[in-house]
Amino acid sequence: MNEKKDAAARNSESTNLSLGSRKSGDVLVNHEVSRQFQSAMCSSDQPGSRINTDVRTSKATGVQTDEIGAVPQALSHDDLRTYDDLSKKLLAIWGSPNEQELGRNLICNLLMDCQTDFHFLFGCIGMKMPSKLTMDKLGDDSSSIAASKYYSQMSHTHTPEAEMVSHLYSVLTKAKSGMVKLEDLFQPLVNLCGLENVIIVQASLHILHVYLKHLISLERKFEGRVNVMIEGLHCRNKIVNPHGSEDWVSLFEVILQTAMKNSKPGVRLEAVSIMNMIIMRSNPFIEREKFGQTLVFEILSHLLTKAAGFEVRIQAVQLLYMLLNCPKILVKFCSYYKDGKGAGAMDGDVGDASAYQKYSMILQGLADCITCCGNGLQELKLRRNSILLLAFLSSSEKSGFEILVAYKLYQDANFLMLILQVLISEVDIEVAVNADHAQVFKERTLLMREALILLNRLVSNPTYSATVLRLLTKSRDMASLTIDVANRLSRKDQICDKFDGTARQMRESEIVDLARVFKKRVFTYLGDNLS
Known part of the structure; x- marks a missing residue:
């Protein structure tokens, strides 16, 4: 194509050498764009960034290929075939798996990282899982038979713990085969985190922690490559970003309540780690204010004490730092210490005075950390x-x-x-x-x-x-x-x-x-x- 352009320039011809028109969505290929594309493929991911799934313009650096269904009408039959071939080649170069493959890979990693937790949970419903729990073993004949036997006895037991674990196993097997979406794993895990059994809660929190870690890792991976818009990318964005900001707040509140109910260091460590991951992916200026409720500062006043343990306190300091990194939360936090008094203490407001007391406990806890x-x-x-x-x-x-x-x-x-x-x-x-x-x-x-x-x-x-x-x-x-x-x-x-x-x-x-x-x-x- 470059050679044709050179020949055209020498002959003073105005031949349009691009594939179809130069509208948004066309494939723009030349030597410089190819270099930029390779550079983009090697670029490092930026932590804490958000995915912009609406970027669909040809102005961004790199190669832009819209979904195949949006091919410009101006292309001839031969050009259309060339367009499709090039799109497939770009897709192959990208090397991105489809939605089902992404789900299988994530679940496989989840099973490997949380084998002990899954063995314990599935043991609660009488399922003897293989010593090495893998994708191939999940939902195999022996496990399915054990599950079927348990389901037949469910009408006699009806324990909430067993029902929830069975539901988690069912969702995992369906996610393995692509019958359900990855985000469907959220609710079974969140339900288990609300139980009274501390051991089940801690195992479920750890699985949820690792699950979120893998999801956010995918989110950052694709955020670093949004300059290439290929078929199926938006579908994958829905996988790695299943919730809107309000839903993330709801999840944060559930985990916060779990940390309030359970004083066991292991449970609180997993809980505050999950809260840190949720807040870290939020925008400090737009979204983070929603997480700055008084209740989170109340739990922080407990997480910073000596009894919480060093690992929990390290995570709690990080949580406090990210909350205060939101300008509106910072102003609210600092307002209680103007002239050495809380706003509630000056106004006689008992509620504000109580909040000031909690914030004072946070500073005392911070001093204990030092x-x-x-x-x-x-x-x-x-x-x-x-x-x-x-x-x-x-x-x-x-x-x-x-x-x-x-x-x-x-x-x-x-x-x-x-x-x-x-x-x-x-x-x-x-x-x-x-x-x-x-x-x-x-x-x-x-x-x-x-x-x-x-x-x-x-x-x-x-x-x-x-x-x-x-x-x-x-x-x-x-x-x-x-x-x-x-x-x-x-x-x-x-x-x-x-x-x-x-x-x-x-x-x-x-x-x-x-x-x-x-x-x-x-x-x-x-x-x-x-x-």
């Missing part, structure tokens, strides 16, 4: 993520900054004091750690890095620096902590020589540099005040 005991990877990660959340709050609004510097914790402490105490504690502990704990050393280095970045941001902010420096030095305890941090972290001889690699390089360069900048600003402030 000062948590233990020096393993989970504990260090929890402390680092909590400091990142405080950094986000301090950079958001004036009220967010006030939470960091003015909110009174237990024993008249504030978050600035806790951060300084953590830094001193980590330096002291590092001397006694074993040389084989390289990952722990790396995580501790990252924790120090985030804490120093936050402190430097605060003492260099033209609006807040004077307030922060005054707080850091106004009392003997605070001034002693501040100077100790500035001196010890700014010296390279304080670095443990048991480790090497990138973490040590970060300690010797970035951490020391950050500490020296902090030290300079603090000592300059002290010198100015002394003079």
Whole structure:
């Protein structure tokens, strides 16, 4: 085609060399588009993105091929055949399976990842599943016979648990054969999550967690390739995005209620992980506000406590961060701390005062996360993520900054004091750690890095620096902590020589540099005040 175009240009002819007209939906093929198509095929997926199933224009970069039924009328019989052949070749290059194949692949992965959970659930209805549960074994003769025998006895038992598990098995076998859609798996799993049996609830939540993970993975995969519109893509989008935003809110509420009812750490870990996945796929500016109900902050006040366990608390900090990343939720959250009082406390509204109390418990829980005991990877990660959340709050609004510097914790402490105490504690502990704990050393280095970045941001902010420096030095305890941090972290001889690699390089360069900048600003402030 390029050769024909060149010949046409040389002969000053105005022959149209495209296949049919150049309307939306036509196939536009040339060397540059082919290069862009290959580039698009190799592009990385972007997490947290949403699928735009309405993109059907030829203006997007890459090759656009509409559904085969939408072939332009201007094509001749020969061109039509060429058009169909090219569409099939593009479909083959894309390598996308059809809807039934997608369903089979997803269910196969689900069965492999959740074998223990499925064996337990199917055992509840007396089905002895093979030791390795696969697509071939699902719905085979022996399992079907066992299921049939159980169904014949169902009229005598009628236990809700057995009926729901049987329904899940039925939907799985039908989804395997393509008789039902993938989204039909949602309801059986959600129903099982509402039972009183904690073991069944935890197994069902884990299956639902893995199921959502696979669905969202497909969603991101196809979002990265929406520049190629081929037959069947919209159908697949319905698979990977089965619910509208309101339905996602309903699912979120069900899982939230499950976490409220069950205090077992395993159940709450699965529940809060699922809530994080649901919120992560939502748009912070358009959709996320619907998830910011008071009830979610009530459960967060429990999930951030010491009794919840480190894994649950890490997920809870992430959930709080993503909720506050919605501007409207952030404004609502911060409004309760204006001038150190809740809006309800000022207005005399008991309901608002109760909400303020729950939000106060969240901040107390966040403080406990920063000062948590233990020096393993989970504990260090929890402390680092909590400091990142405080950094986000301090950079958001004036009220967010006030939470960091003015909110009174237990024993008249504030978050600035806790951060300084953590830094001193980590330096002291590092001397006694074993040389084989390289990952722990790396995580501790990252924790120090985030804490120093936050402190430097605060003492260099033209609006807040004077307030922060005054707080850091106004009392003997605070001034002693501040100077100790500035001196010890700014010296390279304080670095443990048991480790090497990138973490040590970060300690010797970035951490020391950050500490020296902090030290300079603090000592300059002290010198100015002394003079």
